[in-house]
Amino acid sequence: MPELPEVETTVRGLARYLEGARITRVAVNRPDLRRPFPVDLVQVLTGATVTTLSRRAKYGLIHTDRGSTMVFHLGMSGRWRIEPDHPEKHDHLVLETGAGHVLALNDARRFGSVDLVDTENLDLWPAFAALGPEPLGDGLSTSHLVSAFAGRKTPVKPLLLDQRVVAGLGNIYVCEALHRAGIRPDKAADTVSKAAITRLVPAIKAVLAESILAGGSTIRDYAQPNGELGYFAASWQVYGREKLACACGGVVERMVQGGRSTFWCASCQK
Ligand SMILES: [Zn+2]
Numbered sequence: 258m259p260e261l262p263e264v265e266t267t268v269r270g271l272a273r274y275l276e277g278a279r280i281t282r283v284a285v286n287r288p289d290l291r292r293p294f295p296v297d298l299v300q301v302l303t304g305a306t307v308t309t310l311s312r313r314a315k316y317g318l319i320h321t322d323r324g325s326t327m328v329f330h331l332g333m334s335g336r337w338r339i340e341p342d343h344p345e346k347h348d349h350l351v352l353e354t355g356a357g358h359v360l361a362l363n364d365a366r367r368f369g370s371v372d373l374v375d376t377e378n379l380d381l382w383p384a385f386a387a388l389g390p391e392p393l394g395d396g397l398s399t400s401h402l403v404s405a406f407a408g409r410k411t412p413v414k415p416l417l418l419d420q421r422v423v424a425g426l427g428n429i430y431v432c433e434a435l436h437r438a439g440i441r442p443d444k445a446a447d448t449v450s451k452a453a454i455t456r457l458v459p460a461i462k463a464v465l466a467e468s469i470l471a472g473g474s475t476i477r478d479y480a481q482p483n484g485e486l487g488y489f490a491a492s493w494q495v496y497g498r499e500k501l502a503c504a505c506g507g508v509v510e511r512m513v514q515g516g517r518s519t520f521w522c523a524s525c526q527k
Contacts, residue, residue, distance in 0.1 A: 275352075284299075286348060286349050290332070295371070317331075340359055391425070415517075439453070440456075440457060499511040
């Protein structure tokens with residue numbers, strides 16, 4: 258499942274082909290993904306020039322000179338195929354640029370989505386309106402988490418997965434960041450010390466930044482025929498390592514919180 262680092266890598270890869278480019282052809286090959294494609298998608302995008310690309314949480318944003326932004330979500334299985342040498346069954350949306358580049362949004366399971374949103378009102382779009390700060394931006398600070406955790410009896414791990422607290426954080430990254438910061442995942446949020454939060458903030462940013470860096474190498478694939486973004490297998494310290502040794506000498510355990518697996522080490526997370 259594409260997480261924030263994969264979406265960021267995808268956006269950076271797409272930017273190489275789309276930024277400043279005019280979209281000359283738009284093909285929609287089925288009516289819907291998780292929900293219908295916008296009825297005016299082909300009309301709005303055809304002939305538009307892409308001004309810039311960005312990311313918000315796990316959404317990719319393609320901004321155009323028509324005041325509309327195409328917002329995509331990769332769902333469970335979505336991926337962009339760059340310069341595919343042949344069409345594939347699940348290429349549901351295909352864009353072609355004035356330079357002749359072809360970009361196909363492929364989504365076998367169709368949990369993804371494509372929307373058109375007024376660029377100036379993006380912050381008001383329902384999926385964005387309640388989002389917390391971006392984890393890699395200045396908005397995720399010690400003072401933000403201190404106030405977000407204050408008076409909350411909720412265990413810290415599910416609270417960090419709440420998109421209203423921090424936008425776009427996924428299960429893997431929360432497990433890894435809590436391990437780096439030495440915080441028990443089931444600790445009540447309001448009992449996490451300010452010192453621990455001060456360790457947690459850079460841990461979150463570092464885990465994400467390292468994953469984006471690891472994924473950056475796959476951007477090269479975009480230049481190849483039939484290229485697509487490969488999801489990278491980063492080396493995790495605790496995630497997926499139940500019963501294996503922790504670097505501290507302890508043993509990684511698994512517990513279930515809110516229906517999600519949490520991997521952690523009782524020896525070094527207090
Ligand atoms: Zn440990």
